[in-house]
Amino acid sequence: MENTLLGGGGGGGGNSGGMSIVSREENNMAMSSEESSSYPDESELELGLGLSLGGGAKSKSKPTATATAGPWGQYARILTAKDFLSVASTKESSSSSSSSSSVTKSNNNPSCGVKRTAEPSSPPGRSGASQVVGWPPIRTYRIQSLVNHAKSPMTEEITSAVDKCKSMNTIVDKSNCGNNLNRNVAKEKGLLKTSLFVKVNMDGIPIGRKVDLNAHSCYETLSQTLDNMFKLSVAVGARRSNAEEQVVMTRPSRLLNGSSEFMLTYEDKEGDWMLVGDVPWEMFLSSVKRLRIMRTAEANGLAPRSHERNRRQSIAPI
Amino acid sequence: MQTDPNPKKSKDSPSNSANTESTQLPSPFPDEVLEKVLSFLNSDKDRSSVSLVCKDWYNAERWTRTKLFIGNCYSVSPEIVARRFSKIKSVTLKGKPRFSDFNLVPQNWGADVHYWLTMFANVYPFLEELRLKRMTVSDESLELLATAFPGFRALSLMSCDGFSTDGLKAIATHCRNLTELDIQDTDIDDFSGGWLSCFPENFGSLEVLNFASLDSEVNFDALERLVSRCKSLRVLKVNKSITLDQLQRLLLRAPQLMELGTGSFQEDLLPGQIGDLGNAFGNCKNLQTLSGLWEVTSIYLPVLYAACASLTFLNLSYAALRSVEFGNLLAHCPNLRRLWVLDTVEDKGLEAVGSSCPLLEELRVFPADPYDQHLHRGVTESGFVAVSRGCSKLHYVLYFCWQMTNAAVATIVQNCPNFTHFRLCIMNPGRPDYLTNEPMDEAFGAVVKTCTKLQRLSVSGLLTDLTFEYIGKYAKNLETLSVAFAGSSDRAMQFVLEGCPKLRKLEIRDCPFGNAALLSGLEKYETMRSLWMSSCNVTINACRRLAREMPRLNVEVMKDKESDDSQADKVYVYRSVAGPRKDAPPFVLTL
Numbered sequence: 001m002e003n004t005l006l007g008g009g010g011g012g013g014g015n016s017g018g019m020s021i022v023s024r025e026e027n028n029m030a031m032s033s034e035e036s037s038s039y040p041d042e043s044e045l046e047l048g049l050g051l052s053l054g055g056g057a058k059s060k061s062k063p064t065a066t067a068t069a070g071p072w073g074q075y076a077r078i079l080t081a082k083d084f085l086s087v088a089s090t091k092e093s094s095s096s097s098s099s100s101s102s103v104t105k106s107n108n109n110p111s112c113g114v115k116r117t118a119e120p121s122s123p124p125g126r127s128g129a130s131q132v133v134g135w136p137p138i139r140t141y142r143i144q145s146l147v148n149h150a151k152s153p154m155t156e157e158i159t160s161a162v163d164k165c166k167s168m169n170t171i172v173d174k175s176n177c178g179n180n181l182n183r184n185v186a187k188e189k190g191l192l193k194t195s196l197f198v199k200v201n202m203d204g205i206p207i208g209r210k211v212d213l214n215a216h217s218c219y220e221t222l223s224q225t226l227d228n229m230f231k232l233s234v235a236v237g238a239r240r241s242n243a244e245e246q247v248v249m250t251r252p253s254r255l256l257n258g259s260s261e262f263m264l265t266y267e268d269k270e271g272d273w274m275l276v277g278d279v280p281w282e283m284f285l286s287s288v289k290r291l292r293i294m295r296t297a298e299a300n301g302l303a304p305r306s307h308e309r310n311r312r313q314s315i316a317p318i
Numbered sequence: 319m320q321t322d323p324n325p326k327k328s329k330d331s332p333s334n335s336a337n338t339e340s341t342q343l344p345s346p347f348p349d350e351v352l353e354k355v356l357s358f359l360n361s362d363k364d365r366s367s368v369s370l371v372c373k374d375w376y377n378a379e380r381w382t383r384t385k386l387f388i389g390n391c392y393s394v395s396p397e398i399v400a401r402r403f404s405k406i407k408s409v410t411l412k413g414k415p416r417f418s419d420f421n422l423v424p425q426n427w428g429a430d431v432h433y434w435l436t437m438f439a440n441v442y443p444f445l446e447e448l449r450l451k452r453m454t455v456s457d458e459s460l461e462l463l464a465t466a467f468p469g470f471r472a473l474s475l476m477s478c479d480g481f482s483t484d485g486l487k488a489i490a491t492h493c494r495n496l497t498e499l500d501i502q503d504t505d506i507d508d509f510s511g512g513w514l515s516c517f518p519e520n521f522g523s524l525e526v527l528n529f530a531s532l533d534s535e536v537n538f539d540a541l542e543r544l545v546s547r548c549k550s551l552r553v554l555k556v557n558k559s560i561t562l563d564q565l566q567r568l569l570l571r572a573p574q575l576m577e578l579g580t581g582s583f584q585e586d587l588l589p590g591q592i593g594d595l596g597n598a599f600g601n602c603k604n605l606q607t608l609s610g611l612w613e614v615t616s617i618y619l620p621v622l623y624a625a626c627a628s629l630t631f632l633n634l635s636y637a638a639l640r641s642v643e644f645g646n647l648l649a650h651c652p653n654l655r656r657l658w659v660l661d662t663v664e665d666k667g668l669e670a671v672g673s674s675c676p677l678l679e680e681l682r683v684f685p686a687d688p689y690d691q692h693l694h695r696g697v698t699e700s701g702f703v704a705v706s707r708g709c710s711k712l713h714y715v716l717y718f719c720w721q722m723t724n725a726a727v728a729t730i731v732q733n734c735p736n737f738t739h740f741r742l743c744i745m746n747p748g749r750p751d752y753l754t755n756e757p758m759d760e761a762f763g764a765v766v767k768t769c770t771k772l773q774r775l776s777v778s779g780l781l782t783d784l785t786f787e788y789i790g791k792y793a794k795n796l797e798t799l800s801v802a803f804a805g806s807s808d809r810a811m812q813f814v815l816e817g818c819p820k821l822r823k824l825e826i827r828d829c830p831f832g833n834a835a836l837l838s839g840l841e842k843y844e845t846m847r848s849l850w851m852s853s854c855n856v857t858i859n860a861c862r863r864l865a866r867e868m869p870r871l872n873v874e875v876m877k878d879k880e881s882d883d884s885q886a887d888k889v890y891v892y893r894s895v896a897g898p899r900k901d902a903p904p905f906v907l908t909l
Contacts, residue, residue: 132747132828133420133421133422134417134420134421134422134827135420135745135747135802136685136688136718136743136745137417137419137420137743137776137800137802138420138684138685138688138718139419139420139477139503140419140420140421140505141477141503141504141505141531142503142635142684143688144505145612145636146686146687146688196509196510196534197508197533197534198507199505199507207421208505210508210533212533289507290507
């Protein structure tokens, strides 16, 4: 249960919204006649729900003008007056708008909900329960609390594939309860370090998590924890296969060794985004502000080593 | 009631007779008297009405207003506010559109309080209270707040972002007269719990302390001492890091508490400790609100029983209880007016609500597993019906479920015709009545026809234009309407815009409403606070036209990266006397 929440519903956070600058001239532009409000024929249900940037959603954007620097360059466009002129004069195409947050625009497609759940194949990297951004309408804070709730014994009874998930959960519980128990013990002994919670966001997942860095003493355990937090959610789509889960659980963390589709990065106190793992653990603790699990493809422009500190990244935090 | 030969004249207070002669005589009230009278007015709506009577009243009102409520921080500017009011001591500001709660609004959208604070520092240095909702607040702002307002007493931050525990340190350190520090549903950078230790050792004025949504552990000794010193503490909501043993000690220090938010219950206590905890709860004779209760299990629920007799608000929305233990708990809470639960209690648990809580006025049922479309556990229409049978005073409901029927809703509103807030969320978008397979139109039709006092409505399920025809026709007191994945055509939105005279907030997502719908509400939008439309079928050109025709509206558009150039993916329209906002980020198109 704990892992169904973090699905692929992308686009909601800082990712949405193209860059655009509109000048005053636009207002004087002759308006084309109001286009009809017919909208796309939903012959194929867009499963672009779970995607955020550059996933699989068909992009109809016409790259124009200059792109902003950094790995987001291909997505951010600065629209100028010319763009709007050209748009206004062309006929409206009805096959537009593959907005990632739209689920159904068709007239009363009652099978929509059913259709989505029946959809058997979901590309890797997305939750099988294809998620719409911001739906159901529950506050982020509450969702995060529910996710953390999953550590409770309650979880084991909720999921129907009880046994399979039980094994999954107890493994998770061990790694987390260990922290709790240690904490209680340490408290009594007065040895407790204060906790250091930092936010963790993963590309493609609108809901962030928090992790207590002081509960770890090395990169490996941190990475393993993050693996559990996020990888399991990714595996939800293909869950029900116990074997696969076991594989996920026992695989050593890939976040650090570069073999994964994702890389673990952090923002330091100076605002730079760095790869996790380069500096000694204590130094990392003292400079980290937040974490981000970034798609490897997009992390290429990232300053991988500390000697590139001069170059400030324009990566927008999620 | 006296009989009066001249009924017209005596219908109202003396002011009526004054009015009939007002064309000849000046106002019979000297300014001082008028101001004194108006100073008793607290309601914002009353004050608005008063200010419209005549120039004298407008001035008297503006010179006596001390509480400022701004429902949309962009509807007015700090300068305008500063010019009109001079004696403001309390400010409530709301920022982002509500759908930002659900990640539909990108970060850095705006609603930064800093500009307001710098104005307040100049014009209202005697400011005492600040309540913010969905605003961005930086540490710098908190430091300014802490240092520029010597009399500052109450800070409430709900669903805000942008600050860290460093900012809280400043508040704790500098606000000598702080009575209220209330942080709710905020997601901030939590560097450490050390902020709590920044309250000076001689500081003891707190009445409200809520840090439940923070993660870091605070220094318990400092907290215990603080609680001991604050004799007027009536609200204490701690975070998960506080253990049961610590909770027990806090309760012993503050038996006068009226509202308590516990820490986590995930702990192994010895029987003796459990007994102590139960006694500590029993000591709290004034407890009206109980919340927190993370990971509470059936073993620990009995410790709460002794404190439940006076409870009027029980928030179990972070406790995954099952029906039996929940029912046992409820048996001890006969005076409940408000109840928030997780749907793990299932229909059986809601039956217990119906039978144990006759005074219930508000019920919120949250889903424990909102994304699990396969299992569909939780509550169904039966639970809701069961509550409505036993709780005739119910008027506020927020209900998350996977299935509903028209018949059930009709029964529910028949049992409880006094709904003011009806928020039903069938979690599968576009789900019809699961028994008849028909749209849920008749359900909401029943709601609006029967519940004449309805102020707030959230609809869901498979809905055609008929639902909205009903809403427009019958929902005469409706102020807030939330619509998602519903409607068949533009007519739906038009029905609402044409029909609901008191509509203030309309928020729509993923509906087949296009330009005709948007443009049918031109003047209407000026009577409303705001309109939100996302993932509908509106184009930027239409928005431009709206902006042109209605200069007193701000029309803002945000585009999704993948969409067609002409589509206005997210539209936010709101009335404003301040003109287009100057702090719009690049991704917000102001038309």
